[in-house]
Amino acid sequence: MTDSVQRDSAVLVHFTLKLEDGSTAESTRANGKPALFRLGDGSLSEGLEQALLGLKTGDKHNFSLPPESAFGAASPDMIQYFSRRDFVQAGEPEIGAIMLFTGMGGSEMPGVIREISGDSITVDFNHPLAGQTIQFDIEVLEIDPVLEGTHANPVG
Structure with missing residues (x-):
């Protein structure tokens, strides 16, 4: 287990996404259920992955991403x-x-x-947040969490 987010880390985070007008687009804090992301699996934008790299458990990070680094430009x-x-x-x-x-x-x-x-x-059919600058407020809860129901398979 590493103490900071790496290129292939799984991260358990709470996040809030806000639009330029200050309105909240999405928040895991609202329902109390954090999100699990795996860096490098293609589910996160390159810009978002870059912002997460090096963060440690307990870190809180606020940053903005332009549309092309967040959810893409509207097409x-x-x-x-x-x-x-x-x-x-x-x-x-x-x-x-x-x-x-x-x-x-x-x-x-x-x-x-x-x-x-x-x-x-x-x-x-554009992503609802495409074409918008997004303000991210992320808190890293756990890095490479051990998930219930998953078991390591010993090799050899």
């Missing part, structure tokens, strides 16, 4: 247009609603209903 390619008849099964969509859509490979993608105009419905 116009991720805005799709559908016909109202595509929503017959799902019911009447509402602006701002998040709906799950099935992609070509069968995977589900969340999309936000942005506009309803006559027979045309605009859906945004």
